[in-house]
Amino acid sequence: MSGWFSRLTLNQKLALAAIALGAGALFAAPYPGSKVTLDARELALVVGTEADHVEAPELAAWIIENRADYRLVDLRTEKEFATYSIPTAVNIPMSVLPEAGLGRQEKLVLYSEGGIHSAQAWMLLKALGHKSVYMLKGGLDEWKDQVVFPVLADDPTPAQRARDERLKAMSAFFGGQPRSAASAAAGEPETPGIAAPLTPAVPKVAAPPSPAGGAKPAVKKKREGC
């Protein structure tokens, strides 16, 4: 039975092995594809403790401090991104997120208009094995409410006064202006238009070019290779 096999030369045996492995590859699916697995317990824990949130003022402080250890991702469409975006954000619309080539260890902060899209994207990226994904709590709505047009106390105590000063500076940095508590309560139409941020030269975070010019949103790959 094994007589014919032992008569083969080493090269012929190797060729046979290659053919067998190649035939096996016919059934292989080496790309992970779109099927993923999730660690439900870990996800539930993270969601329950809100460890996956970044508050708007916290993000504002990071941008002002010029921190570069994270990437801010705007999940809205290119058109919406062109109208207004948080400084330093890169635009990766929801639909191209799985192919955007984001590093698995990269710290990502996601935001969308409200919170739904970023929560869905958060789940998607977690499922794809990203380790460090956060959402801007409340999305752009809360960003505008708390950072660009923050509400100042009407009759401030000294402690509130100090806080208000910080809010004023922060809102000026991002091209907005504070509102009084009265006008906010009256539901005054918000966002009278955001001026250009104070620092037009806020350096872009990380390597990817900002695709604000309507270029491809996918992050351009670094040239590597031979």
Next chain:
Amino acid sequence: MAMTAPFFKYGMFGDEASLVLAFLIGIGFGFFLERAGFGSARKLVSQFYLNDLAVFKVMFTAIVTAMLGVTYLGWIGWLDLSLVYLVPTYLLPQVVGGLLLGVGFVVGGYCPGTSVAATATGRVDGLVYVLGIFAGMFAFAELYPFLKGFYLSGSGEALTIPGTFGLPYGLVVFAVVLMAVGGFYGAGLLEKKFAAAGE
């Protein structure tokens, strides 16, 4: 999950460590080129006279080995193929570049990697070839403004055979294996024929 490759893309080491690894892999590559006899221009060019097709066989064996390894590692989940870097395709410039490299190979007797291996073992012709490579790189860099249009013409996307022709990945793998085995068989026949003719 913790052991998924590519390790660099998963952040298991940084740029500096990757340079050290590249050095070690390069030394290994050179070592095996030399062991296969590819530090000798005579051995290399004899494939163009069809009496010794060792280069073809070694290179195609490497391709098949790597391809099968990558396929199966991807299948069992140790390697995320979607993160493996693919060289962008510029079809026409790359065809012209490939032909140019082939002409250089026939004339000079080496290809870039083997010329470095030959230089490392003290061969003067290898050293001349390496100097020629650097002269060519310098000339190319100086002429780049004029060549840029052609150099970057074509798609620039990373095209793959399964993606472009809509073929199943496994089928392409199997076809390449068959191509290699058929090629080895054909190479053996050619070697016999031309070795006899040469003597």
